Amino acid sequence: MRLTRSSDLALRVLMALAVAQEPSTARETAAALRVPYSHLAKVVARLRHLGLVETRRGRGGGLAITGAGREVSIGGLMRELEGVGDVVDCEGDTPCPLHGGCRLRGALRRAQEAFYASLDPLTVESLTESPTGPVLLGLVGRGGRAG
Template sequence: MRLTAFTDLSLRIVMRLAVAEGEKLTTRDVAGMVAVPYTHAAKAVARLSEMGLVEARRGRGGGLRLTETGRRASVGHIVRTLEGSGDVVGCEDSPPCPLRAGCQLRRALHQAQEAFFASLDPVTVESLVASPTGPLLSALRPPTAEATS
């Protein structure tokens, strides 16, 4: 199974925030750190905030913070929520697959998708940022003004 770019980005943002330890990071900072456009990061942060994983505060003293719920969150839960429960294949696309009424493949693929998610259930965000990943994440810095010119 392949995750969407949105889910991948969201997981990278959560991981970077998990090692922030007092850093005041903005969405723009995090976007630079994980090398994605600001608008993509902003959409991911908004969704992660809706899910209660990230707290985003505006203004002077604001910034992003991973909530305690976010730190303990199951990666399986995060991926399930972001990916949705849609079919792995487009059985109902236009035109719909002529085999959809009696196809065994659709059910088998759904079971495989659920097994994929279930394998991620015991993995927490906190466990993802253990060494050696945590120090690598902590070393990520937003690009400097000279680097972006």
Template sequence: MGSVALVQLTAFTDLGLRIVMRLAVLDDEQAATTRALAEELNVPATHAAKVVTQLGRLGVVDARRGRGGGLRLAPGARTVSVGFLARALEGDGEVVECEGAHPCPLRGGCRLRTALARAREAFFAALDPVTLADVAAPPTRELLLHIGARPPG
């Protein structure tokens, strides 16, 4: 039996990618609100707000207040690499916790930690050539356009 490597993104990163995908299908004159995105994506508005703040810091999302405001992708954001976004949203954490409250006794000479760090980077590297425009293209585009829409009746 072959082995399967599993990588799990944090809920923060998952939500960030879903938010930018949703924004990627809006026309330039359209904007979304954090509350509307949270409802469409079925997540708490407080979580969406934290993610939107980070996406703004990364320069991927423009957030404007007031009349004509709302959330839009920043100019050029459709060409941003999914690998870049995933790395930036995930942060510099390690795959395994070697230090922490109960440090691993192998941490001084463990080769697993390095191998796992290389595997994590290989995962992100596989996402580097994929752009936001790629993941928001049809058939996903149609799903994103209608996400959260209530059926008639």
């Protein structure tokens, strides 16, 4: 199983904001995480919609993680961001001839759920404990500003 780039970035954004001591701008966060601003902006919009990040405009504004963002289950978040569809597309442009009697599809679906279930007990807060937190703090710089 492989996460999409957007889901990976969403986790990194939440983790960076969790250790930041004050809000940072989306441009600063994008620079610190070495990702395109346009891609980060889309991810932040989704996280904001989910109530995990808040954005404030103007002087002293920026991105900040919410309480829900700190405590969100990583497994639940990945289900939300990745969706719980099939791992393989058995009914696409060229439907699989085994579709009617295939056991692989069900096995892959169970494996996908086991992957998410293994992430369920983790939270953003738990992911930012040492040694990860200090490394993240070095990326986002002092006071949440990219360094």
